[in-house]
Amino acid sequence: MITIGKPEIKRINNTVRLQAVITIGEKEDILWYAVEDKYGNFLTEDRADAFVIGLLWKALEHGYDIHVEAPISERLYFTINSFLIPIISQFYNYKKINVICEQLDSNPIPNAGAVGTGLSCGIDSFSTIYENLMNDKPKNYQITHFTFFNTGSHGRYGKNWTRVLYKNRIKITRACANELGKELIIVNSNVSQFVSFDFQATHTLRNMSAVLALQKLFNVYYYSSTYHIKDFKLSTKDSAYYDVLNLSMLSTESVNLFSTCPNFSRVDKTRLVAKFEPAYKYLNVCTRSAYNCGKCNKCLRTLLTLEMIGALENFKSLFNLKSYYLNRAKFIEKVKAEYNSDSLLKEIYDEMVRTNFLSDQK
Structure with missing residues (x-):
């Protein structure tokens, strides 16, 4: 059994943490998501959604039910118990687990109405940004904020080279966000400490847990697709193959999650990026540096x-x-x-x- 305690806010130096005590068997630990002080008011301590999703792979791998001692969004509770968990469990041949919570909340969380997307400065990321900024979108679906998450894409948690790569990538991302005139929200987390699976197999849930930590900010969030929708499949190698399913299951009453550019091949996306002049300075696709x-x-x-x-x-x-x-x-x-x-x-x-x-x- 995994038990998630009530989330709380902690201020540490110039950062604000959303954290919860996690009990796995007899062992206690803390899972946290941290942002700069100016974004601290957007952390969502009155729902445990982020923690449930951040720990879901851990629970699935070991066959642990998740008991939540704080409210979670009713829609999320319904979709993951009814659809996402059974589908993943059957595909991976895992024991079916349950998320248990006595405090379901169907009310939307009042938020700032922001529209976010990740700014990794890769082909998928820039194609999402180009497609949104260069086309006429309704006001409530126009990107207002960029995000940069430290949830495992930069390497193993706690390693020195991981920290170096993370900091160097932030420099590129921050400069690009400034040029594009959008705010950049950096979310640091120790979620990788709880997930033993390869990042590629688990990135969607890791990253969306960070989005769910900011439900007081985001009303819409775009997650850049990796593969064309015609390649949709359940895969143990890369969760991006089934992001269209994942994101619909992880949306809540407060934030709508979308897989962007799923009808574009990577070659088509590269054509878009080749027309986007900021990419000439900031494109970063390397896995090594x-x-x-x-x-x-x-x-x-x-x-x-x-x-x-x-x-x-x-x-x-x-x-x-x-x-x-x-x-x-x-x-x-x-x-x-x-x-x-x-x-x-x-x-x-x-x-x-x-x-x-x-x-x-x-």
Whole structure:
């Protein structure tokens, strides 16, 4: 059994924490989400939604029911118990667990009506921003805030290199947010301490737990899709494959969560980003560092796509192109060999065929 205590607010130096005591068996610990002091009033201490979702993978993996000693949103309670937990449990062959709570609240939390999205400065992130800012959206669905979460994407919790990468990426993100004229909310958390699964398999719930910690701020939140909707499937490797399902299950009476650009391939998204001038200074796709190494899979995938669509010149200052050209031929062979088993490589291969790119390389 996992027991979640009543959330509380703690001020520590220049940050404000939303935290709760977590009891797993006989062991007590604290799960927390921290923001800068000026955003502290938006932390949602009167609902335990964030903690339930932050701990859901832990509970599923070990077959623990979750007992919540504080109110949670009625819609969230209904959707995860009725749909999300049974679906994931059956797919992973886990024991079906239950979230137990005697205090369900169906009232929307009064909030600032903000519209948020993550600003990782990657292709998916920039395509969401471009599509929203450059198209005519209703006022209540126009992006007002960017977010940057430390929930596991920068490496293992507590490691020194993780902190270094996190801080370096913040510098890029903060500069980009300033140029785009939007507020940037940074959420730090120790949720990774409670999740042993790989980040890719669990990122949706980790990141949405941070959004649910800010229900006094957000009315709408956009989570950038990774894959085209035609590739929808339940997957143990990457929860992004079924984000359309996840996000509908994790929305509450107070905040609506949307998967953005699900009808775009990664090649199509790269075309959008190639038209977005701020990306020429801030695009960051590397898995290894805040400077794009030019040789990891994400860098190679992005650079080859930019080259195919004739946009590499605009981004050359952001990548180690020497490394790219040293690894380019090998990566093209990888695309040709593995496109049938990798949807993102398949999109690149299809573009190669469509544009006769491979013929031009002979």
